[in-house]
Amino acid sequence: MRYILLNPGPVSLSEGVRRAAVATDLCHREPEYFDLQDRVVQGLGSLYATSAPDWRPVLLSGSGTSALEAMVASLVPREGRLLVLENGVYGERLSRLAGIHGIEHDAIAHDWVAGWDLERVKEALDGGGYSHVAAVHHETTTGRLNPVADLASLCAANGAALLLDAVSxxxxxxxxxxxxxxxxxxxxxxxxxHGIPGACLVMLRESALKDTVEPPRSLTLDLGLWAEHQSRRSTPFTPPVNSLLALDRAVEELLESGGWRVRRARYQRLAAAVARTLDELGVQPYIDPAESSCVLRSYSLPRGRDYASIHQALKRHGFVVYAGQGDLSAKMFRVSTMGDISDYDLARLLAALSDVFG
Incomplete structure (x- = not known):
């Protein structure tokens, strides 16, 4: 049975991406690999039209957390001070990364279910002394989409640079x-x-490269090192070749389909269909849908039902949903609409939900 993954990554793959991942064998020191690397960098750089011409993607090996660690460790200077916004597992992870690398930091902690208190953020930034702010855009702990444009405005008003977790x-x-x-x-x-695990990236202003930490805090997660090598068609370490083969095709499929706006609309349609069906079955959203991302939504566990039984019942239908984290595991479950999910898959999912919750 092919399982449709409704967890927040890894995702169900298209056949094109799956084939691309194992289409050929590449040595990472040959020109064919660097042609691939250049295509992926160019494709990623074209996904978002920006008013600033100096944005560039820097590819790295590892998970999204690797990209986060590289970003924080490489860009917050030794004399810098970091303010972290926490309202879930991944905001707290940013604080943990800062602590591991000995970066002076403070955190504004919120309940995992709460949105940011921007007045508290403004007060902290108005107090001065913060060179950087780190925050999560889509906090998959609950599916909340945090208001990063508002945060960016507060940072600009106080001369702080914003480092964003956009992993999800x-x-x-x-x-x-x-x-x-x-x-x-x-x-x-x-x-x-919609690629496979193994490759990650940091979208970085070219102007920020001159400010990377020297000497670096890490060897394998030094953004400056990766960027310098990629700029001259090289790589400092063995890269995730098969992941980049898959990502090359995945980015091509995204652009062919109309780009991120079309993908967002698709996710929204799938998420809305799931939400309507669950509402009809008496399953309520855990946070306000208007404050949720298009990627993932969280739902309250119905009275008398536990996650394990729901998970197993849906898995028998071919669908994998996700538990809540920490104390939320006894209160909610999560459904993501990322990945290669067809209209036929959606119809089967809605029928499965009706069977499990009806």
Missing amino acids: SFGAEALPFDAPALVACAATANKCL
């Missing part, structure tokens, strides 16, 4: 690339881009 939004949600405060955002191949 890049390729499907609007990103404020024209905001002067935004200097970098982290992303991954295996979420909204």
Whole structure:
């Protein structure tokens, strides 16, 4: 049975991406590999039209968290001070990364279900002393889409550079690339881009490259090193060749389909259909749908039902949903609409939901 993955990455793949991943064997020191690397960089750079000409994608090996760690460790200077916004697992992870690398930082912590308190953020930034702010765009803990454009404006007013976790939004949600405060955002191949795990990236202003930390805090996660090699058709370490083969095709499919706006509309339609069906079955959203991303929504566990039984019942129909995290595991479950999900798959999913919750 082919399972349709309704978890927030990795995603169900198109046949084209699946074939591309194993289409050929490439040595990463041959010109054919660097042609591939150049195509992927060019394709990723064309996904979002920006008013700033100096944005560039820097490819790395690893998960989305690798991109986050590279971004934070490479761009916050040793004398810098970081403010982290937390309202879920992944905001808290940014604080953990800063602590591991000895970066002076403070956090504005929120309940995992809550939106950002921008007044608290403004007060902290008005107090001065922060060179950088790090925050999550789409917090998949609950599916909340945080208001990053508003945050970017607060950062600009206080001279702070914004580092954005766009791991679960890049390729499907609007990103404020024209905001002067935004200097970098982290992303991954295996979420909204519909690639396979193994490759990640940081979208980076060229002007930020001159400010990367020296000496670097990490060898394999030094953005400056990866960027310098890629600019001269090289790679500092063995790259995830098969993941880049898949990503090359995935980006091509995204552009052929009409780009990120069309993908967002598709996700929204799928998510709305799931939400309507669950509402008819008495399953309520865990947070306001208007505050949720197009990528993932969270739903309250019905009274008397537990996640494990729901998960297993849906898996028997060929669908994999996702549990809540931490204390939320006993309160909610999550459904993502990323990946290669056809209208036929959607019809089967709605029937499965009716069977499991009806």
